[in-house]
Amino acid sequence: MHYDVEAVRRQFPILSGGICYLDSAATSQKPNIVLRAMDTFYTSQNANINRGVHALAEAATVAFEDARKTVQRFLGAKHAHEIIFTRNATEAINLVAKTFGRSLAQKDRIALTLLEHHSNIVPWLQLKEEKNITIDWIGLETDGSLNESSIADVLSKKPKLLAITGVSNVLGTKIPLKEIIKKAHANGTLVLVDAAQMAAHEKIDVQDLDCDFLAFSGHKVYGPTGIGVLYGKEKLLNDLPTFLGGGDMIQTVTTDGFTAAELPRKFEAGTPAIAEAVGLKSAIEWIDSLGIAAIAEHEEHLLAHALEKLQTIKEVKVLGPKDAKKIASCISFTVDGIHPHDLTQILSEKGVYLRAGHHCTQPLHNHLGVVATSRISVAAYNTIEEIDRFATEISHAISAWKK
Amino acid sequence: MDLYAENILDHYRHPRHKSVLKNPTVTHKEENVSCGDTVELSLSMKDAKILEIGWSGEGCAISQAAMSMLSEELIGKTTDEALSIATDHIHELLGVPVGPRRTKCALLCLHTLKNTLRAAKNEPVQSWTETVGEQ
Ligand SMILES: Cc1ncc(COP(=O)(O)O)c(C=O)c1O
Numbered sequence: 245m246h247y248d249v250e251a252v253r254r255q256f257p258i259l260s261g262g263i264c265y266l267d268s269a270a271t272s273q274k275p276n277i278v279l280r281a282m283d284t285f286y287t288s289q290n291a292n293i294n295r296g297v298h299a300l301a302e303a304a305t306v307a308f309e310d311a312r313k314t315v316q317r318f319l320g321a322k323h324a325h326e327i328i329f330t331r332n333a334t335e336a337i338n339l340v341a342k343t344f345g346r347s348l349a350q351k352d353r354i355a356l357t358l359l360e361h362h363s364n365i366v367p368w369l370q371l372k373e374e375k376n377i378t379i380d381w382i383g384l385e386t387d388g389s390l391n392e393s394s395i396a397d398v399l400s401k402k403p404k405l406l407a408i409t410g411v412s413n414v415l416g417t418k419i420p421l422k423e424i425i426k427k428a429h430a431n432g433t434l435v436l437v438d439a440a441q442m443a444a445h446e447k448i449d450v451q452d453l454d455c456d457f458l459a460f461s462g463h464k465v466y467g468p469t470g471i472g473v474l475y476g477k478e479k480l481l482n483d484l485p486t487f488l489g490g491g492d493m494i495q496t497v498t499t500d501g502f503t504a505a506e507l508p509r510k511f512e513a514g515t516p517a518i519a520e521a522v523g524l525k526s527a528i529e530w531i532d533s534l535g536i537a538a539i540a541e542h543e544e545h546l547l548a549h550a551l552e553k554l555q556t557i558k559e560v561k562v563l564g565p566k567d568a569k570k571i572a573s574c575i576s577f578t579v580d581g582i583h584p585h586d587l588t589q590i591l592s593e594k595g596v597y598l599r600a601g602h603h604c605t606q607p608l609h610n611h612l613g614v615v616a617t618s619r620i621s622v623a624a625y626n627t628i629e630e631i632d633r634f635a636t637e638i639s640h641a642i643s644a645w646k647k
Numbered sequence: 648m649d650l651y652a653e654n655i656l657d658h659y660r661h662p663r664h665k666s667v668l669k670n671p672t673v674t675h676k677e678e679n680v681s682c683g684d685t686v687e688l689s690l691s692m693k694d695a696k697i698l699e700i701g702w703s704g705e706g707c708a709i710s711q712a713a714m715s716m717l718s719e720e721l722i723g724k725t726t727d728e729a730l731s732i733a734t735d736h737i738h739e740l741l742g743v744p745v746g747p748r749r750t751k752c753a754l755l756c757l758h759t760l761k762n763t764l765r766a767a768k769n770e771p772v773q774s775w776t777e778t779v780g781e782q
Contacts, residue, residue, distance in 0.1 A: 583707035585682055585752065590651070601682050615683035615705070645656075 247542045252534065253625045264596040264630045269413055269441060269574045269621030271463045274527070278467060281526035282519045292515055294492055304518055311521035312508065318528045319458065319475050320449035325507040326481065328474040329516050333440035334363040336459035336474035337407070339511060340436055341367035343484040348404060350376045355403040355433065357382040357390055358611050359412040359419075362604040364438040368407060382408075384611065388415035388564040390424075399427055405434045405456075410442030414603050414619065415564030416547070416571030418446070425454055434480070440464055444623065445543060445572040447536050450475050462520060466624075467527035471520035474511070481507050488513040531624075539624045544568050546622045546631055550575055553635035559642050563612060574621035576603070579638065582645050584618040590641045596634050651708060652743050658712035663719050668701035675763035675772075679751045684710040686759045692767060695726040702759075709741070709749055714756035716740040726764050732757060734780060754778055 253259055255275040265273060285307060291300035293308050309324070316324045330336040345367075348354075354368050358381055372379055380401055383394040399406070406428045411418055425435045436457040439448060443460040450458055457480070462471035476484075486493060486504050490513035495503040504510045531539065548568035554560045559580040565571055579587055584600035591598060599619045602609045609615065620634060668674075671689035678685045684706025691699035700721050704711055717740065721729060737757050738745065745753045758778040765772055 585684075585707040585749070586651070586709070589749070609683075645651075 247534075247538055249542065249625065249627050253627070255530075256625050259625060262595065264633055266596065266598045266620040266622065266626065266630065266634060268444075268623035268626075269464070269619065270599055271469070272444060272466050272623050273625065274466055274468065274523075275530050277530055278523050278526045282468060282523040285519045285522045290519070293518055294509070307522050308516070308518050311525035314525040314528050315473055318448070318532075319473075320451050321475055322451060323478055326475055326478050328476065328481070328508050328511045329521055330459075330472040330474055330511075331470060331517070332463070332472035333438060333459040333461040334472070336472050337364055337436065337438060338367045339474055339487045340405075340407075340457050340459075340476070340484075341371055343487050344405065344434075345371040345375065346485055348375050348377050353378045353380055353401055353403040355380045355382060355398045355401075355406040355408075355428075357408055357419075358384050358608050359388070359390070359409055359415070359417060360407070360605070360607070361409065361413055361438065361440065362606070363440070364407050364409060364436075365607065381607075387566075387570075388412065388417045389570070390417075390419065395424060395427065399431045399433060402431050403433050405436060407436040407438065409438040409440075410448075411445060411572045412564070412608075413441040413574065414576045414605050414608055414617065416574045416576075417564055418442075418570060418572050421455065422453055429454065441573055444531070445536075445540055456480055462524040462527065465524075465527055466530055467524040468517075468520045470517045471524050473524075478507065481511070487511050490514045492516075534624060540572070542624065543572065543622050543626075546626055546628065547571055547575060549628055550620060550622075550631045550635070553631060554638075557635070557639060557642070560638065563614075563617060574619050576617040576619040578614060578617055579642065582641065584616045586645075587618050587638070587641060590645075591634070591637050594637050594640075596637050598634070652741075654716075655708060655712040655741060655743070658715040659708040662711060662715040664700050664702060665704075665715065665718075666701045667703070668699055671699075671701065673763055673767040675759065675766045677755060677759040677762060679706070679710065679755050681751065682706070684752060684755055686710065686714050686755050688714075688759045688763045690721075690763055690767065692726070697721050697724050697726075697729060706755070707749075707752055709745060709752040710755045713737055713741060713753050714759070717756045717760065721760070726767070730761060730764055732760070734778070750779060751775065 256273045258273050289303040289307055291304040293305040312324050312327045315327045380398040382398050383391045385391050410421055428435045434456040437455045439458050439460040444465045456477050458475040460473055463469040492509050493505050493513040495505050551566055554562050561578050563576045588598055588600035601616050668689040668691055672692040674689040676687035686704035689701045690697050700718050702714055734754055737753055762772040
């Protein structure tokens with residue numbers, strides 16, 4: 245089937261002004277249908293959930309639980325109550341670090357990779373600070389893929405948990421998760437997948453992957469900010485201690501203590517982001533209407549074209565794998581003689597928006613030996629013409645800067 | 648490329664006083680952690696007066712050009728005069744509007760200068776909030 249990118253684009257009001265938005269890895273733009281779904285919720289269903297018996301409270305509760313079922317389908321989870329709503333991927337990862345981490349002791353180890361985002365590093369470093377645990381790092385090949393012997397080496401130390409991204413938010417590297425999860429389980433290691441960068445670009449099936457936990461953010465999958473998801477296997481979630489305390493997460497409270505509510509409410513203290521959950525549901529349905537495989541194929545064309553264009557500019561150095569089949573979402577690069585911040589600003593003045601900096605991955609940048617890089621990232625609504633425009637503006641910037 | 652006015656690019660390409668001092672009285676380094684830009688400033692001082700200046704650094708054109716521009720004004724200034732340089736002055740030196748995202752790039756030089764002078768007096772360094780001021 246023909247992928248009609250112009251028809252996709254028309255659904256995004258923010259893109260109508262002709263901006264060239266190449267920063268979807270930071271956050272994606274939102275289609276009309278998502279904005280309308282949230283608007284409709286507020287104009288016809290708004291009430292607090294779980295706390296009332298009137299008709300609106302009922303409607304809002306149903307809308308919120310429908311959103312949970314949509315996420316369940318999106319991830320291929322066995323049960324809807326394995327889906328915990330959080331604020332974002334960061335909070336989902338913190339939930340695991342702070343609850344699972346409570347039972348860890350000094351001799352225990354946690355495994356990470358050098359590709360991780362600070363969101364999937366700092367919660368574990370906090371645990372290291374508190375509990376004196378050891379963190380082992382899986383290293384990289386020169387092209388940014390994971391080093392096989394490093395994986396084996398780190399897993400042989402029998403870490404309690406491996407926290408690993410599905411797609412690098414800098415190099416775009418796609419991680420062979422299923423294989424690694426199998427190896428981890430063979431060593432008795434649980435696996436948390438940081439799917440923040442992966443969720444908009446690859447079909448996820450948590451049962452097929454057999455991951456123990458998985459986190460993602462609504463705002464990177466065409467949904468609103470303020471809503472994220474933690475998936476966890478039922479048994480594991482049941483065994484974890486509670487996270488934040490408050491309303492909704494309890495069964496009973498006395499002056500002496502409390503008993504926790506059942507899943508999923510056990511981990512959802514306080515009034516959640518109800519309208520945002522409704523927005524996320526709509527975003528997932530929007531993705532499904534196009535088909536995530538069709539979006540991924542379109543994006544692969546864009547990335548292949550960008551790689552080709554960038555490699556014709558001699559001042560540009562691409563940092564990750566130079567094969568579009570091995571990457572998703574993004575490409576990072578440096579330009580000889582122009583600092584990434586200057587480059588981003590120059591391009592911004594031309595309406596071309598990309599990202600510069602360390603992209604919340606200082607350990608990876610240290611490993612690559614660069615302080616900052618520039619990154620383009622693509623989504624369902626980007627076009628080949630935009631990639632051309634971006635490449636042309638880079639060339640212009642280089643010649644203007646060097647004159 | 649309004650922001651990259653000719654004099655900014657000129658200072659970026661040909662930074663003034665970007666050299667190592669032989670016997671500095673004080674040397675201090677600051678970083679803009681959000682982007683990794685650095686400036687290390689060395690001052691040679693006598694009777695609370697700046698006699699010589701040298702600096703090194705890495706980063707974007709704004710941060711490096713601003714340090715170069717500021718370095719041209721420091722020799723002969725007293726500690727108190729240098730400490731009283733305001734953020735507005737750096738913006739005047741650059742001569743073009745710097746958006747909020749780049750404010751810290753522009754003010755890295757001033758932040759480094761103030762903390763170098765504080766270091767010289769054995770005083771604790773000031774925070775970025777103090778340098779930038781409540782917006
Ligand atoms: C790989 C990865 N993990 C985690 C995050 C954090 O996402 P959020 O800020 O939405 O919690 C990001 C976002 O940049 C990311 O790219």
